[in-house]
């Protein structure tokens with residue numbers, strides 16, 4: 526069983542009330558794969574779901590919570606100022622304090638526009654520790670469908686030594702294209718990290 530957190534990053538969904546269609550697509554693929562691979566028992570358990578705008582501190586707070594980290598001074602300051610993050614910090618699907626997500630999927634904010642900052646925040650939380658091959662694989666899968674995928678800035682990184690973070694683009698269609706092939710690799714990487722961390 527792999528614990529997974531889904532962090533949707535979207536100004537329009539978080540601030541303008543647009544319906545979030547991306548995270549249901551991601552959760553759908555996770556559920557479908559669970560049926561195929563787990564024979565009734567999903568190998569992925571969603572422990573945390575967040576919806577945040579394209580704001581550095583909001584994305585950072587969501588990632589910290591998903592990774593089971595305690596709020597540092599910077600996060601505490603943000604939680605005092607941001608009611609939505611405060612609410613989500615205290616409303617989690619499962620207790621991420623006892624079981625941090627092994628995998629965090631961010632959805633959105635990977636484009637080229639000025640407000641697309643998800644990859645930068647992920648790399649900051651991961652202290653620059655990237656998993657190049659995973660991002661490379663995701664780009665390969667995506668490019669099979671359209672050369673426009675080249676404009677997506679997908680990254681993968683490792684936070685706190687044991688949590689894998691991958692940045693999906695915000696399109697539900699792209700999530701459905703990439704995830705079925707990528708998830709088994711993410712599961713393997715998550716197992717590897719878990720094994721490594723138990724010997725640390």
Ligand SMILES: [Zn+2]
Pocket residue numbers: 577582583584586603607609610611
């Ligand atoms: Zn916030």
